[in-house]
Amino acid sequence: MPWLPLSVGHGLWCSSPRDDSAAILREHVGLNGFDVEVVEAAVLDSEGETSFFVNEATMSASISRRAVDELTPQKFAQTARELVVPTVTLDSYGIPDLVKIDVEGAELKVLRGAEKMLRSDARVLLEIHPLNLAAVGSSEDELLALIAEHHRQPEPIDARNPEGIYHAWLVKGDDERAAGTPDEVQSPPPTAAES
Secondary structure, eight states, rough: OEEEEEEEEEEEEEEESHHHHHHHHHHHHHHHHEEEEEOSSESSSSSSSEEEEEOTSSOOOEEEEHHHHTTSSSSSSSSSEEEEEEEEEEEGOOOOOOEEEEEEEHHHHHHHHHHHHHHTTTTEEEOOOOOHHHHHHHOOOHHHHHHEEEEEEEEEESOOOOSEEEEEEETTTGGGGOOOOOTTTOOOOTTTTTO
């Protein structure tokens, strides 16, 4: 869960529960002159605190120790260190125009805290991490069911990699272009202006 960018209106905020990646993010934001709020918190399904596991030898991080120690393609002698970090929900920040979610297995938990966003017209790009979903105690089937409950469906933009990871736009169910599999690469859904 290195970071999660979210565009709300004309502003942008990014979440990074790791203080080292938050510092790097702030530095790059400043160098580029962007107006970005960096939130040092994990984005999940409720506000509070959670265990968050990091490996100092890599940027690998997750709410699951197993996802960091066992499921990361790179193998390191050093095991993950546990941090306790604050948590926020996407819905607590309003309805975004665009959000990219890359949370290393916490996809289901993040979307449970984003029900208003899922019902909105927000454009959502999601990295789907089947093995890490299982390490967090959920599944790809549960994730797809939650997405379908909100009348959206994944439109894959790349094929699954060797670990089964793929990226998909979560398009409204009435979008005729929404059918596809992770093996079919498609372009992003059109914006309201393009429709």
